Amino acid sequence: MRTLLIAGNWKMNLLRSSAVELAQALANRFAQPPEGIELLVCPPFPYLIPVHEVIAGSAVQLGAQTSYFEPPGAFTGEVANEMLVDVGCRYVIQGHSERRHVLGESDTVVNRKVRASLQRGLRVILCVGERLEERQAGQTEQVLDRQLETGLREIDAAAAGNVVVAYEPVWAIGTGVVATEQQAQSAHAHIRNWLASRYNPEFARAARILYGGSVKPQNAEGLLAQPDVDGALVGGASLKADSFCGIVDAAVRARASAG
Numbered sequence: 050m051r052t053l054l055i056a057g058n059w060k061m062n063l064l065r066s067s068a069v070e071l072a073q074a075l076a077n078r079f080a081q082p083p084e085g086i087e088l089l090v091c092p093p094f095p096y097l098i099p100v101h102e103v104i105a106g107s108a109v110q111l112g113a114q115t116s117y118f119e120p121p122g123a124f125t126g127e128v129a130n131e132m133l134v135d136v137g138c139r140y141v142i143q144g145h146s147e148r149r150h151v152l153g154e155s156d157t158v159v160n161r162k163v164r165a166s167l168q169r170g171l172r173v174i175l176c177v178g179e180r181l182e183e184r185q186a187g188q189t190e191q192v193l194d195r196q197l198e199t200g201l202r203e204i205d206a207a208a209a210g211n212v213v214v215a216y217e218p219v220w221a222i223g224t225g226v227v228a229t230e231q232q233a234q235s236a237h238a239h240i241r242n243w244l245a246s247r248y249n250p251e252f253a254r255a256a257r258i259l260y261g262g263s264v265k266p267q268n269a270e271g272l273l274a275q276p277d278v279d280g281a282l283v284g285g286a287s288l289k290a291d292s293f294c295g296i297v298d299a300a301v302r303a304r305a306s307a308g
């Protein structure tokens with residue numbers, strides 16, 4: 050059975066005291082990982098170090114929300130993968146829809162970022178997902194295929210083993226409109242089939258595919274019980290210890306019922 054990953058994407062939220070307080074609450078609760086579940090928080094850059102200090106030694110791992118594809122150098126305002134590794138990051142999110150649609154990152158830029166992060170030894174959460182108008186036009190699978198094809202260009206199976214794909218329909222992010230369990234399962238199954246043909250069936254069976262978009266403690270169990278949903282990338286509900294823990298509890302129940 051695949052290990053579930055429950056990841057909190059804090060986005061551009063919290064200040065140092067609230068970030069440290071939240072991280073401390075999670076570290077206290079998860080000194081050990083729940084069986085078969087991996088936990089991750091992705092704070093804003095300035096809080097990576099203080100958050101790392103309080104989660105060190107707990108089951109909660111550290112990730113960043115993006116990074117630049119160049120090694121350290123003259124790139125004002127950017128953060129290099131080397132720096133993320135240096136401050137204790139295990140993971141980095143790339144291709145989040147806000148980076149694509151608000152900050153203008155193309156599929157090609159996302160691919161350069163994914164490759165650079167993998168080369169520096171980080172695990173990558175590669176986000177893909179269609180916009181509402183694309184879903185309504187019946188283009189969901191085409192959009193996913195394009196984002197996967199370019200996002201994973203020139204990445205072989207050995208490197209891609211450190212990629213977790215996150216299916217995040219743009220219309221479900223921060224809107225309170227969650228994908229139905231069937232919509233999520235069908236997109237995830239499509240992504241897994243795509244991975245099987247791009248790499249191989251064994252690779253696809255081992256690959257983890259997260260769902261993201263308005264995941265809450267109330268809807269998490271049903272989503273996580275879907276056969277191809279291997280975890281959640283959580284925005285809003287990751288900003289409070291209670292709701293993040295509620296989602297982890299739902300993951301524990303979903304795993305238990307999957308036997």
Ligand code: PGA
Pocket residue numbers: 058217221222223224225261262263264282283284285286
């Ligand atoms: P949300 O965000 O849970 O607030 O919808 C998810 C994400 O953007 O990763």
